[in-house]
Amino acid sequence: MYEKSVGERLIGHDAVLKHIRSAISAGRVSHAYLVEGAEGAGKRTLAGQFAMALLCKAPENGEPCGRCDSCRVFLSGNHPDMHYIQPGEKGTLPVQRIREELVQDIEILPYYAGRKVYIVEQAHLMNAQAQNALLKTIEEPPAYGVILLLAENVQNFLPTVRSRCVLLRLLPLPEETVRRVLVERYGIGDAVARSCAALSSGAVGQALRMARSEEFIRLRERWMEWLSGLARLDTWEVLARSAALEEDKDSIQEVLRMMQVWFRDLIVLRETGSLAGCVCQDLGDQLESSANLYEMPALYQKIDILEDAKKKLLHNVNFGLWSDWLLIGLSRRKTLDK
Numbered sequence: 001m002y003e004k005s006v007g008e009r010l011i012g013h014d015a016v017l018k019h020i021r022s023a024i025s026a027g028r029v030s031h032a033y034l035v036e037g038a039e040g041a042g043k044r045t046l047a048g049q050f051a052m053a054l055l056c057k058a059p060e061n062g063e064p065c066g067r068c069d070s071c072r073v074f075l076s077g078n079h080p081d082m083h084y085i086q087p088g089e090k091g092t093l094p095v096q097r098i099r100e101e102l103v104q105d106i107e108i109l110p111y112y113a114g115r116k117v118y119i120v121e122q123a124h125l126m127n128a129q130a131q132n133a134l135l136k137t138i139e140e141p142p143a144y145g146v147i148l149l150l151a152e153n154v155q156n157f158l159p160t161v162r163s164r165c166v167l168l169r170l171l172p173l174p175e176e177t178v179r180r181v182l183v184e185r186y187g188i189g190d191a192v193a194r195s196c197a198a199l200s201s202g203a204v205g206q207a208l209r210m211a212r213s214e215e216f217i218r219l220r221e222r223w224m225e226w227l228s229g230l231a232r233l234d235t236w237e238v239l240a241r242s243a244a245l246e247e248d249k250d251s252i253q254e255v256l257r258m259m260q261v262w263f264r265d266l267i268v269l270r271e272t273g274s275l276a277g278c279v280c281q282d283l284g285d286q287l288e289s290s291a292n293l294y295e296m297p298a299l300y301q302k303i304d305i306l307e308d309a310k311k312k313l314l315h316n317v318n319f320g321l322w323s324d325w326l327l328i329g330l331s332r333r334k335t336l337d338k
């Protein structure tokens with residue numbers, strides 16, 4: 001069944017939705033849009049809804065009617081005037097494909113609706129050559145053509161491309177909003193929802209993917225258990241964990257965020273004397289038994305260490321040395337002289 005109000009799926013993005021609805025209602029649609037947002041922020045949901053409304057024969061208040069021929073064909077996934085362009089297996093969008101699937105294809109008149117819509121996923125993967133190939137089409141598109149470029153960030157685009165597109169940004173949502181959506185809309189348990197929201201960069205889709213992933217739940221259990229015993233380990237026991245960190249290398253960003261959340265919770269608990277402001281409320285006992293083992297300045301120093309660790313990772317460090325340095329730094333109960 002077609003869910004008419006996409007607003008329910010794109011909670012927190014009212015301004016962007018309003019912009020789209022009024023553009024459609026007023027018949028003032030641009031030919032090219034850049035939809036920017038983190039992984040899981042809802043770029044595809046937004047673009048899909050926009051495209052469906054653009055192709056709809058009788059949109060209502062800027063939303064697709066869900067009943068006309070065009071909407072029905074759209075929902076079947078076979079609309080002849082709807083074109084998706086996705087990166088290939090190698091994670092690239094070569095100039096050749098942009099030329100064939102968009103620049104040349106858009107010249108052919110629409111079959112069905114009065115428009116033709118192109119959604120380019122992960123458009124930031126287009127190199128300069130591919131973007132230049134697209135440029136002329138964006139400058140002088142046929143009247144019926146609308147191009148939606150989806151990207152995690154618009155920095156990779158040539159200024160010439162960026163300046164000719166209307167920017168629609170799906171900004172990160174507050175943690176509390178993400179938590180609430182997971183619990184109320186998707187029935188995720190509060191403890192998991194709270195953690196996933198904290199780790200999600202403010203994107204519901206990302207948080208939901210974590211919450212539904214067995215692997216993620218296990219990763220969290222493993223690392224939270226280790227963190228809760230950390231202050232009682234000696235140096236050799238701490239270093240013994242380095243190999244496990246290497247095994248979780250593919251999820252290293254999540255692990256680092258978990259560590260940040262853990263130490264942030266310890267600080268909140270110490271400062272307020274209550275678990276109420278903590279993310280990991282389900283680990284209340286572990287937090288309480290760890291919080292007093294560290295000197296307060298040492299807890300604040302963990303946050304800096306984790307920020308440093310992220311920066312170091314960007315610079316091709318030796319992973320083994322990096323993880324030894326990180327784990328030792330995190331295990332100190334007292335501050336380290338820098």
Ligand SMILES: [Zn+2]
Pocket residue numbers: 055056057058059064065066067068069070071
């Ligand atoms: Zn319709």
